[in-house]
Amino acid sequence: MSEWKKTFCALCYHNCGLEIQTEGHRITKVRPDRGHPRTKGYICRKGMKITHYQDHKERLTHPLKREGDQFVEISWDQAISEIAGKLRKLLDRHGPRALAYMGGGGQGCHMEAGFGRTLLTALGSQYHYSALAQELTGLFWINGRAYGRQNLHLMPDLDRAENFLVMGWNGYVSNAGVNRAKKRISEFAKDSEKQLIVIDPLLSETAKQADTHLQIRIGTAALFLKSLIAI
Missing domain, CATH: 3.40.228.10 (Dimethylsulfoxide Reductase, domain 2)
Structure with a gap:
């Protein structure tokens, strides 16, 4: 049985409001959410194509482990256990300064950054790298000089600007x-x-x-x- 649900597009940082029709775990139709308070029914072609990305034949749905020159499908439990074991060895041998997190630049879905930063903090490291470190270094420096904090990132307010x-x-x-x-x-x-x-x-x-x-x-x-x- 199909039903319509409200969500958002995670393909860029605007996160435009969407309404999707689902059947089980599949998205069958996409339309803009005209009741969204910020995007008000706007959506670009990327958002309209999320069914293409969800059902793409090359999309990864299980962890893959390299064995020789091939990748073999393994379970999530095995993948998490092996990765955690390798992280523990790195921590014990080199300390938290040997670890860094790469990702979560805010270009799309922000949940990955939340989980990644939480894991990084738990491991005791402060090294976080993303595309923003190359793309917007000048902007963040200006934020710090103008507003007192580099992570205070303002957006144009066209509704009230003169x-x-x-x-x-x-x-x-x-x-x-x-x-x-x-x-x-x-x-x-x-x-x-x-x-x-x-x-x-x-x-x-x-x-x-x-x-x-x-x-x-x-x-x-x-x-x-x-x-x-x-x-």
């Missing part, structure tokens, strides 16, 4: 950082009491809607920012 200044950002296409970006950027740009300012060498889709487009020369962004600081 001015929206972006630099080298084409959110109208990428949706990066703003839910339902295409609709919300268009509404913001058309509001006579708001100002959209885009700093970008390119005439991007976002720049085309801006009240002000500062089309600086490629390679001069640092000098431009330095001039703003000096004013």
